[in-house]
Amino acid sequence: xxxxxxxxxxxxxxxxxxxxxxxxxxxxxxxxxxxxxxxxxxxxxxxxxxxxxxxxxxxxxxxxxxxxxxxxxxxxxxxxxxxxxxxxxxxxxxxxxxxxxxxxxxxxxxxxxxxxxxxxxxxxxxxxxxxxxxxxxxxxxxxxxxxxxxxxxxxxxxxxxxxxxxxxxxxxxxxxxxxxxxxxxxxxxxxxxxxxxxxxxxxxxxxxxxxxxxxxxxxxxxxxxxxxxxxxxxxxxxxxxxxxxxxxxxxxxxxxx
Amino acid sequence: xxxxxxxxxxxxxxxxxxxxxxxxxxxxxxxxxxxxxxxxxxxxxxxxxxxxxxxxxxxxxxxxxxxxxxxxxxxxxxxxxxxxxxxxxxxxxxxxxxxxxxxxxxxxxxxxxxxxxxxxxxxxxxxxxxxxxxxxxxxxxxxxxxxxxxxxxxxxxxxxxxxxxxxxxxxxxxxxxxxxxxxxxxxxxxxxxxxxxxxxxxxxxxxxxxxxxxxxxxxxxxxxxxxxxxxxxxxxxxxxxxxxxxxxxxxxxxxxxxxxxxxxxxxxxxxxxxxxxxxxxxxxxxxxxxxxxxxxxxxxxxxxxxxxxxxxxxxxxxxxxxxxxxxxxxxxxxxxxxxxxxxxxxxxxxxxxxxxxxxxxxxxxxxxxxxxxxxxxxxxxxxxxxxxxxxxxxxxxxxxxxxxxxxxx
Numbered sequence: 309x310x311x312x313x314x315x316x317x318x319x320x321x322x323x324x325x326x327x328x329x330x331x332x333x334x335x336x337x338x339x340x341x342x343x344x345x346x347x348x349x350x351x352x353x354x355x356x357x358x359x360x361x362x363x364x365x366x367x368x369x370x371x372x373x374x375x376x377x378x379x380x381x382x383x384x385x386x387x388x389x390x391x392x393x394x395x396x397x398x399x400x401x402x403x404x405x406x407x408x409x410x411x412x413x414x415x416x417x418x419x420x421x422x423x424x425x426x427x428x429x430x431x432x433x434x435x436x437x438x439x440x441x442x443x444x445x446x447x448x449x450x451x452x453x454x455x456x457x458x459x460x461x462x463x464x465x466x467x468x469x470x471x472x473x474x475x476x477x478x479x480x481x482x483x484x485x486x487x488x489x490x491x492x493x494x495x496x497x498x499x500x501x502x503x504x505x506x507x508x509x510x511x512x513x514x515x516x517x518x519x520x521x522x523x524x525x526x527x528x529x530x531x532x533x534x535x536x537x538x539x540x541x542x543x544x545x546x547x548x549x550x551x552x553x554x555x556x557x558x559x560x561x562x563x564x565x
Numbered sequence: 566x567x568x569x570x571x572x573x574x575x576x577x578x579x580x581x582x583x584x585x586x587x588x589x590x591x592x593x594x595x596x597x598x599x600x601x602x603x604x605x606x607x608x609x610x611x612x613x614x615x616x617x618x619x620x621x622x623x624x625x626x627x628x629x630x631x632x633x634x635x636x637x638x639x640x641x642x643x644x645x646x647x648x649x650x651x652x653x654x655x656x657x658x659x660x661x662x663x664x665x666x667x668x669x670x671x672x673x674x675x676x677x678x679x680x681x682x683x684x685x686x687x688x689x690x691x692x693x694x695x696x697x698x699x700x701x702x703x704x705x706x707x708x709x710x711x712x713x714x715x716x717x718x719x720x721x722x723x724x725x726x727x728x729x730x731x732x733x734x735x736x737x738x739x740x741x742x743x744x745x746x747x748x749x750x751x752x753x754x755x756x757x758x759x760x761x762x763x764x765x766x767x768x769x770x771x772x773x774x775x776x777x778x779x780x781x782x783x784x785x786x787x788x789x790x791x792x793x794x795x796x797x798x799x800x801x802x803x804x805x806x807x808x809x810x811x812x813x814x815x816x817x818x819x820x821x822x823x824x825x826x827x828x829x830x831x832x833x834x835x836x837x838x839x840x841x842x843x844x845x846x847x848x849x850x851x852x853x854x855x856x857x858x859x860x861x862x863x864x865x866x867x868x869x870x871x872x873x874x875x876x877x878x879x880x881x882x883x884x885x886x887x888x889x890x891x892x893x894x895x896x897x898x899x900x901x902x903x904x905x906x907x908x909x910x911x912x913x914x915x916x917x918x919x920x921x922x923x924x925x926x927x928x929x930x931x932x933x934x935x936x937x938x939x940x941x942x943x944x945x946x947x948x949x950x951x952x953x954x955x956x957x958x959x960x961x962x963x964x965x966x967x968x969x970x971x972x973x974x
Contacts, residue, residue: 374886407888426885
């Protein structure tokens with residue numbers, strides 16, 4: 309029933325209403341976001357672009373409930389989250405939103421499995437279920453055979469895939485990725501984008517920040533930011549990042565050719 | 566996160582920096598070890614004081630006769646005999662809190678065996694002596710009431726006298742010794758008692774019947790006892806009562822008017838023992854307090870390292886917060902780390918303290934006494950140290966802003 313409605317009028321998964329964020333640097337007020345209004349519908353794959361200092365990181369932080377707006381209202385689903393306290397925000401980060409960072413941000417000297425288990429640990433998921441779900445998430449990103457590897461023993465692409473597994477293990481509605489391919493070579497970037505497209509296909513809303521127009525070609529909606537405002541918002545037909553299905557067989561197939 | 570998971574995360578974080586964790590813990594280890602060792606030594610000293618008083622006999626009162634005054638100069642207690650043999654009988658018969666009472670007369674004189682001589686303390690007393698002084702025989706037997714009545718020339722030797730006159734391994738029972746040129750037959754040897762609380766050798770003595778003592782060693786005063794009366798009370802609680810009862814009895818028997826001073830004195834050895842014990846306890850408390858200060862210093866060490874650790878792991882804290890850790894999760898993690906440091910330090914410290922206490926005790930020749938309450942208090946106190954000094958760094962960590970923490974390099 310719900311799905312039927314969503315087909316005709318896509319459900320808004322998050323909505324910004326005149327969000328302003330002002331940083332106080334001593335005596336100087338620096339506006340990072342100015343009266344930004346934005347609606348993202350469920351299943352959107354959005355890229356936020358813009359020069360550094362344009363406010364895209366601030367936008368992501370507020371989207372991710374890591375930071376609170378100075379003014380304006382932020383609705384996540386039906387819930388107004390702009391005035392929640394730290395504990396409630398932590399809960400939203402735990403259940404509703406998954407993060408992927410440019411520099412991966414995995415815990416050092418910790419195995420892939422343990423890194424992926426981390427959100428479930430704070431979510432109070434019981435031991436056995438936690439392990440099973442973490443293993444499933446790692447299998448989904450193509451690292452089922454590396455669950456006992458330490459994060460520092462892995463390549464950048466593998467680390468980023470562990471980070472994606474960590475983001476999706478708590479079955480979030482939204483995945484936020486801040487420059488997810490910024491530290492990766494172009495082939496690995498392609499793999500990561502393919503993975504994110506896969507996730508988007510399963511109904512997860514994916515929002516990424518990127519500098520790169522090539523990366524932005526794989527998304528369905530591109531926002532341009534400048535001086536704390538969204539100056540353009542266009543939809544496009546996304547380019548397919550991957551022809552065949554799973555990541556590993558693709559790599560082998562290419563080398564065979 | 567349940568407590569077990571928090572504990573696991575904390576232990577792993579500490580094991581990543583083994584050397585640093587160990588050095589941090591060292592402060593607490595030394596503090597707790599010092600407290601435990603000091604208390605163990607103090608308890609050992611106290612027990613030793615107890616032992617030396619117990620070696621005198623149990624629940625003892627010593628009744629001494631009065632003093633002479635000659636031209637204003639007091640001769641001291643015992644200088645004028647005021648206690649009579651009838652007084653002794655009255656104490657034995659009429660005071661209910663008295664278990665036993667015996668007269669003890671003593672003098673120092675030379676004793677001869679076949680080929681050796683030795684100057685020692687000659688004691689004249691009654692068969693009850695062995696019971697009052699709580700002093701069993703190692704060989705042979707003590708003398709009997711009939712020996713006292715007959716004025717028999719029998720002697721019981723202390724171990725030191727046996728060593729000097731016959732050699733350590735000899736059995737002198739049946740042999741004879743000469744005291745003031747009078748031959749005595751050795752009928753028994755006392756068990757070894759060691760040093761008295763004043764450092765004298767308890768075993769450097771010999772005991773003969775009081776009648777023989779008066780007849781052959783030092784001329785008696787017939788009616789008066791030229792020595793002291795040693796009384797053992799029924800129980801340690803009864804010693805003060807026995808003291809007042811004997812005082813009343815003797816005042817009555819000596820016909821002293823209400824305002825007259827006693828013409829005798831009574832010393833309560835139990836009181837003396839508890840006074841000395843109190844002194845040792847004070848010293849123990851002092852030593853333990855000094856040791857406790859080092860525990861405090863250990864706690865500050867933990868706080869210092871936890872602060873460093875929070876700064877170092879700011880990024881880790883940011884990551885944890887980004888995936889949904891609440892401030893209380895972060896607080897718990899760092900608090901548990903501080904607790905693990907301090908409690909493990911406390912436990913190692915207890916082990917080390919017991920070991921050190923035992924080594925010191927055996928070096929001093931004292932008994933080693935472990936007080937379980939002190940062990941428990943030390944561990945609990947180290948845990949308290951962990952919480953108190955871990956709280957500030959942990960709060961600092963839990964209040965970090967997730968964005969700042971993630972950006973931290």
